[in-house]
Amino acid sequence: MKFFLDTADIGELSQAAASGLVDGVTTNPSLIARTGRKLRDVVDDIVRIVDGPISVETISLDAPGMIAEGEGFSAIHPNIVIKCPLTPEGLKATKALTDSGRKVNVTLCFSPLQALLAAKAGATYISPFVGRLDDVGQDGMLLIREIVQIYRNYNFKTEVLAASLRHPIHVLESAKAGAHVGTLPYSVFQMLFKHPLTDIGLEKFLADWKKVPQG
Ligand code: E4P
Numbered sequence: 001m002k003f004f005l006d007t008a009d010i011g012e013l014s015q016a017a018a019s020g021l022v023d024g025v026t027t028n029p030s031l032i033a034r035t036g037r038k039l040r041d042v043v044d045d046i047v048r049i050v051d052g053p054i055s056v057e058t059i060s061l062d063a064p065g066m067i068a069e070g071e072g073f074s075a076i077h078p079n080i081v082i083k084c085p086l087t088p089e090g091l092k093a094t095k096a097l098t099d100s101g102r103k104v105n106v107t108l109c110f111s112p113l114q115a116l117l118a119a120k121a122g123a124t125y126i127s128p129f130v131g132r133l134d135d136v137g138q139d140g141m142l143l144i145r146e147i148v149q150i151y152r153n154y155n156f157k158t159e160v161l162a163a164s165l166r167h168p169i170h171v172l173e174s175a176k177a178g179a180h181v182g183t184l185p186y187s188v189f190q191m192l193f194k195h196p197l198t199d200i201g202l203e204k205f206l207a208d209w210k211k212v213p214q215g
Contacts, residue, residue: 001175004053004183006163008032010045012186017049024052026127026163026183028083028107029059040076047077055105055125057083058093066093074102081105081124086114091121098122105161112146119156125181129164130174140164141173148178168192 002023005016008031016022025046032039039056046054054077058069070082070093081103084090094104098121105125106118110133118126128147130140144162151158159180165171168191174182184192 001179002181003189004055004161004181005050005189006031006165006183006185008035008037008042008046009186010035010042010049013046013049016186016189022050022052022189024054024081024181024183025050026055026083026105026161028057043073043076043080047079050079052079053081053103053105053125054079055081055083055107057107058085061087061089063089063092063096066090067096070097070102070104083107083127086110086118091117094118094121094123098124107163109147110143112143112150115143115147115158115160116150119151119154119158123158125159125161127161127163127183130162130170131164131166133164134166141170141177144174144179145177152178 003021004024004026005013005022006026007013008027032042035042043056056073058066060066060069066084073080073082082097083105084093085108086106094106097104103124105127106123107127109115109126109128115126128143133140147160161181161183162174162179163183165182165184165188171182
């Protein structure tokens with residue numbers, strides 16, 4: 001499973017990337033807005049930190065607008081993946097951008113049939129939002145399992161990018177379901193390393209080591 005960091009915060013990204021375990025980055029307009037910086041400045045920083053797919057989201061509502069934005073993003077760096085929303089216009093743009101050799105991450109996916117459409121449009125990634133479904137009382141993880149099954153049935157190349165992951169169990173269940181990628185907030189990424197028995201065990205080993213004659 002590939003790990004992407006779901007952030008536009010350069011400090012967080014630098015710290016996570018130093019682990020050597022970050023394969024890519026996803027951003028969205030809300031994450032960019034939170035930085036108070038210009039999109040281009042943020043993206044320029046991200047591409048310097050992570051050598052992997054970096055999703056940058058379009059904000060146009062019509063396909064021609066999304067295509068023009070996407071072409072502009074692609075010109076920034078070859079690692080840029082264009083994020084288009086799961087709307088009829090978004091899927092038109094996905095098809096056109098994919099046909100022109102660009103990579104597209106179809107975002108805001110909330111149903112398996114939407115994911116089927118995105119795969120048929122040639123999306124590189126589909127982003128089902130697990131946490132936001134949980135928020136409205138639906139089973140977000142079921143969506144991941146259904147999409148993985150459908151894509152396997154038809155050998156679609158589109159990768160399932162589990163998004164809106166809010167805690168480690170979301171990551172665990174996505175991995176068990178066979179999602180190709182999980183995009184994680186920095187806080188969740190940090191939690192994956194932790195287990196109290198690791199800390200207790202290390203403390204005991206170090207204490208015992210002090211009893212070993214040295215030199
Ligand atoms: C994914 O690409 C989105 O940026 C993100 O995972 C959304 O997460 P949220 O629902 O916690 O905002």
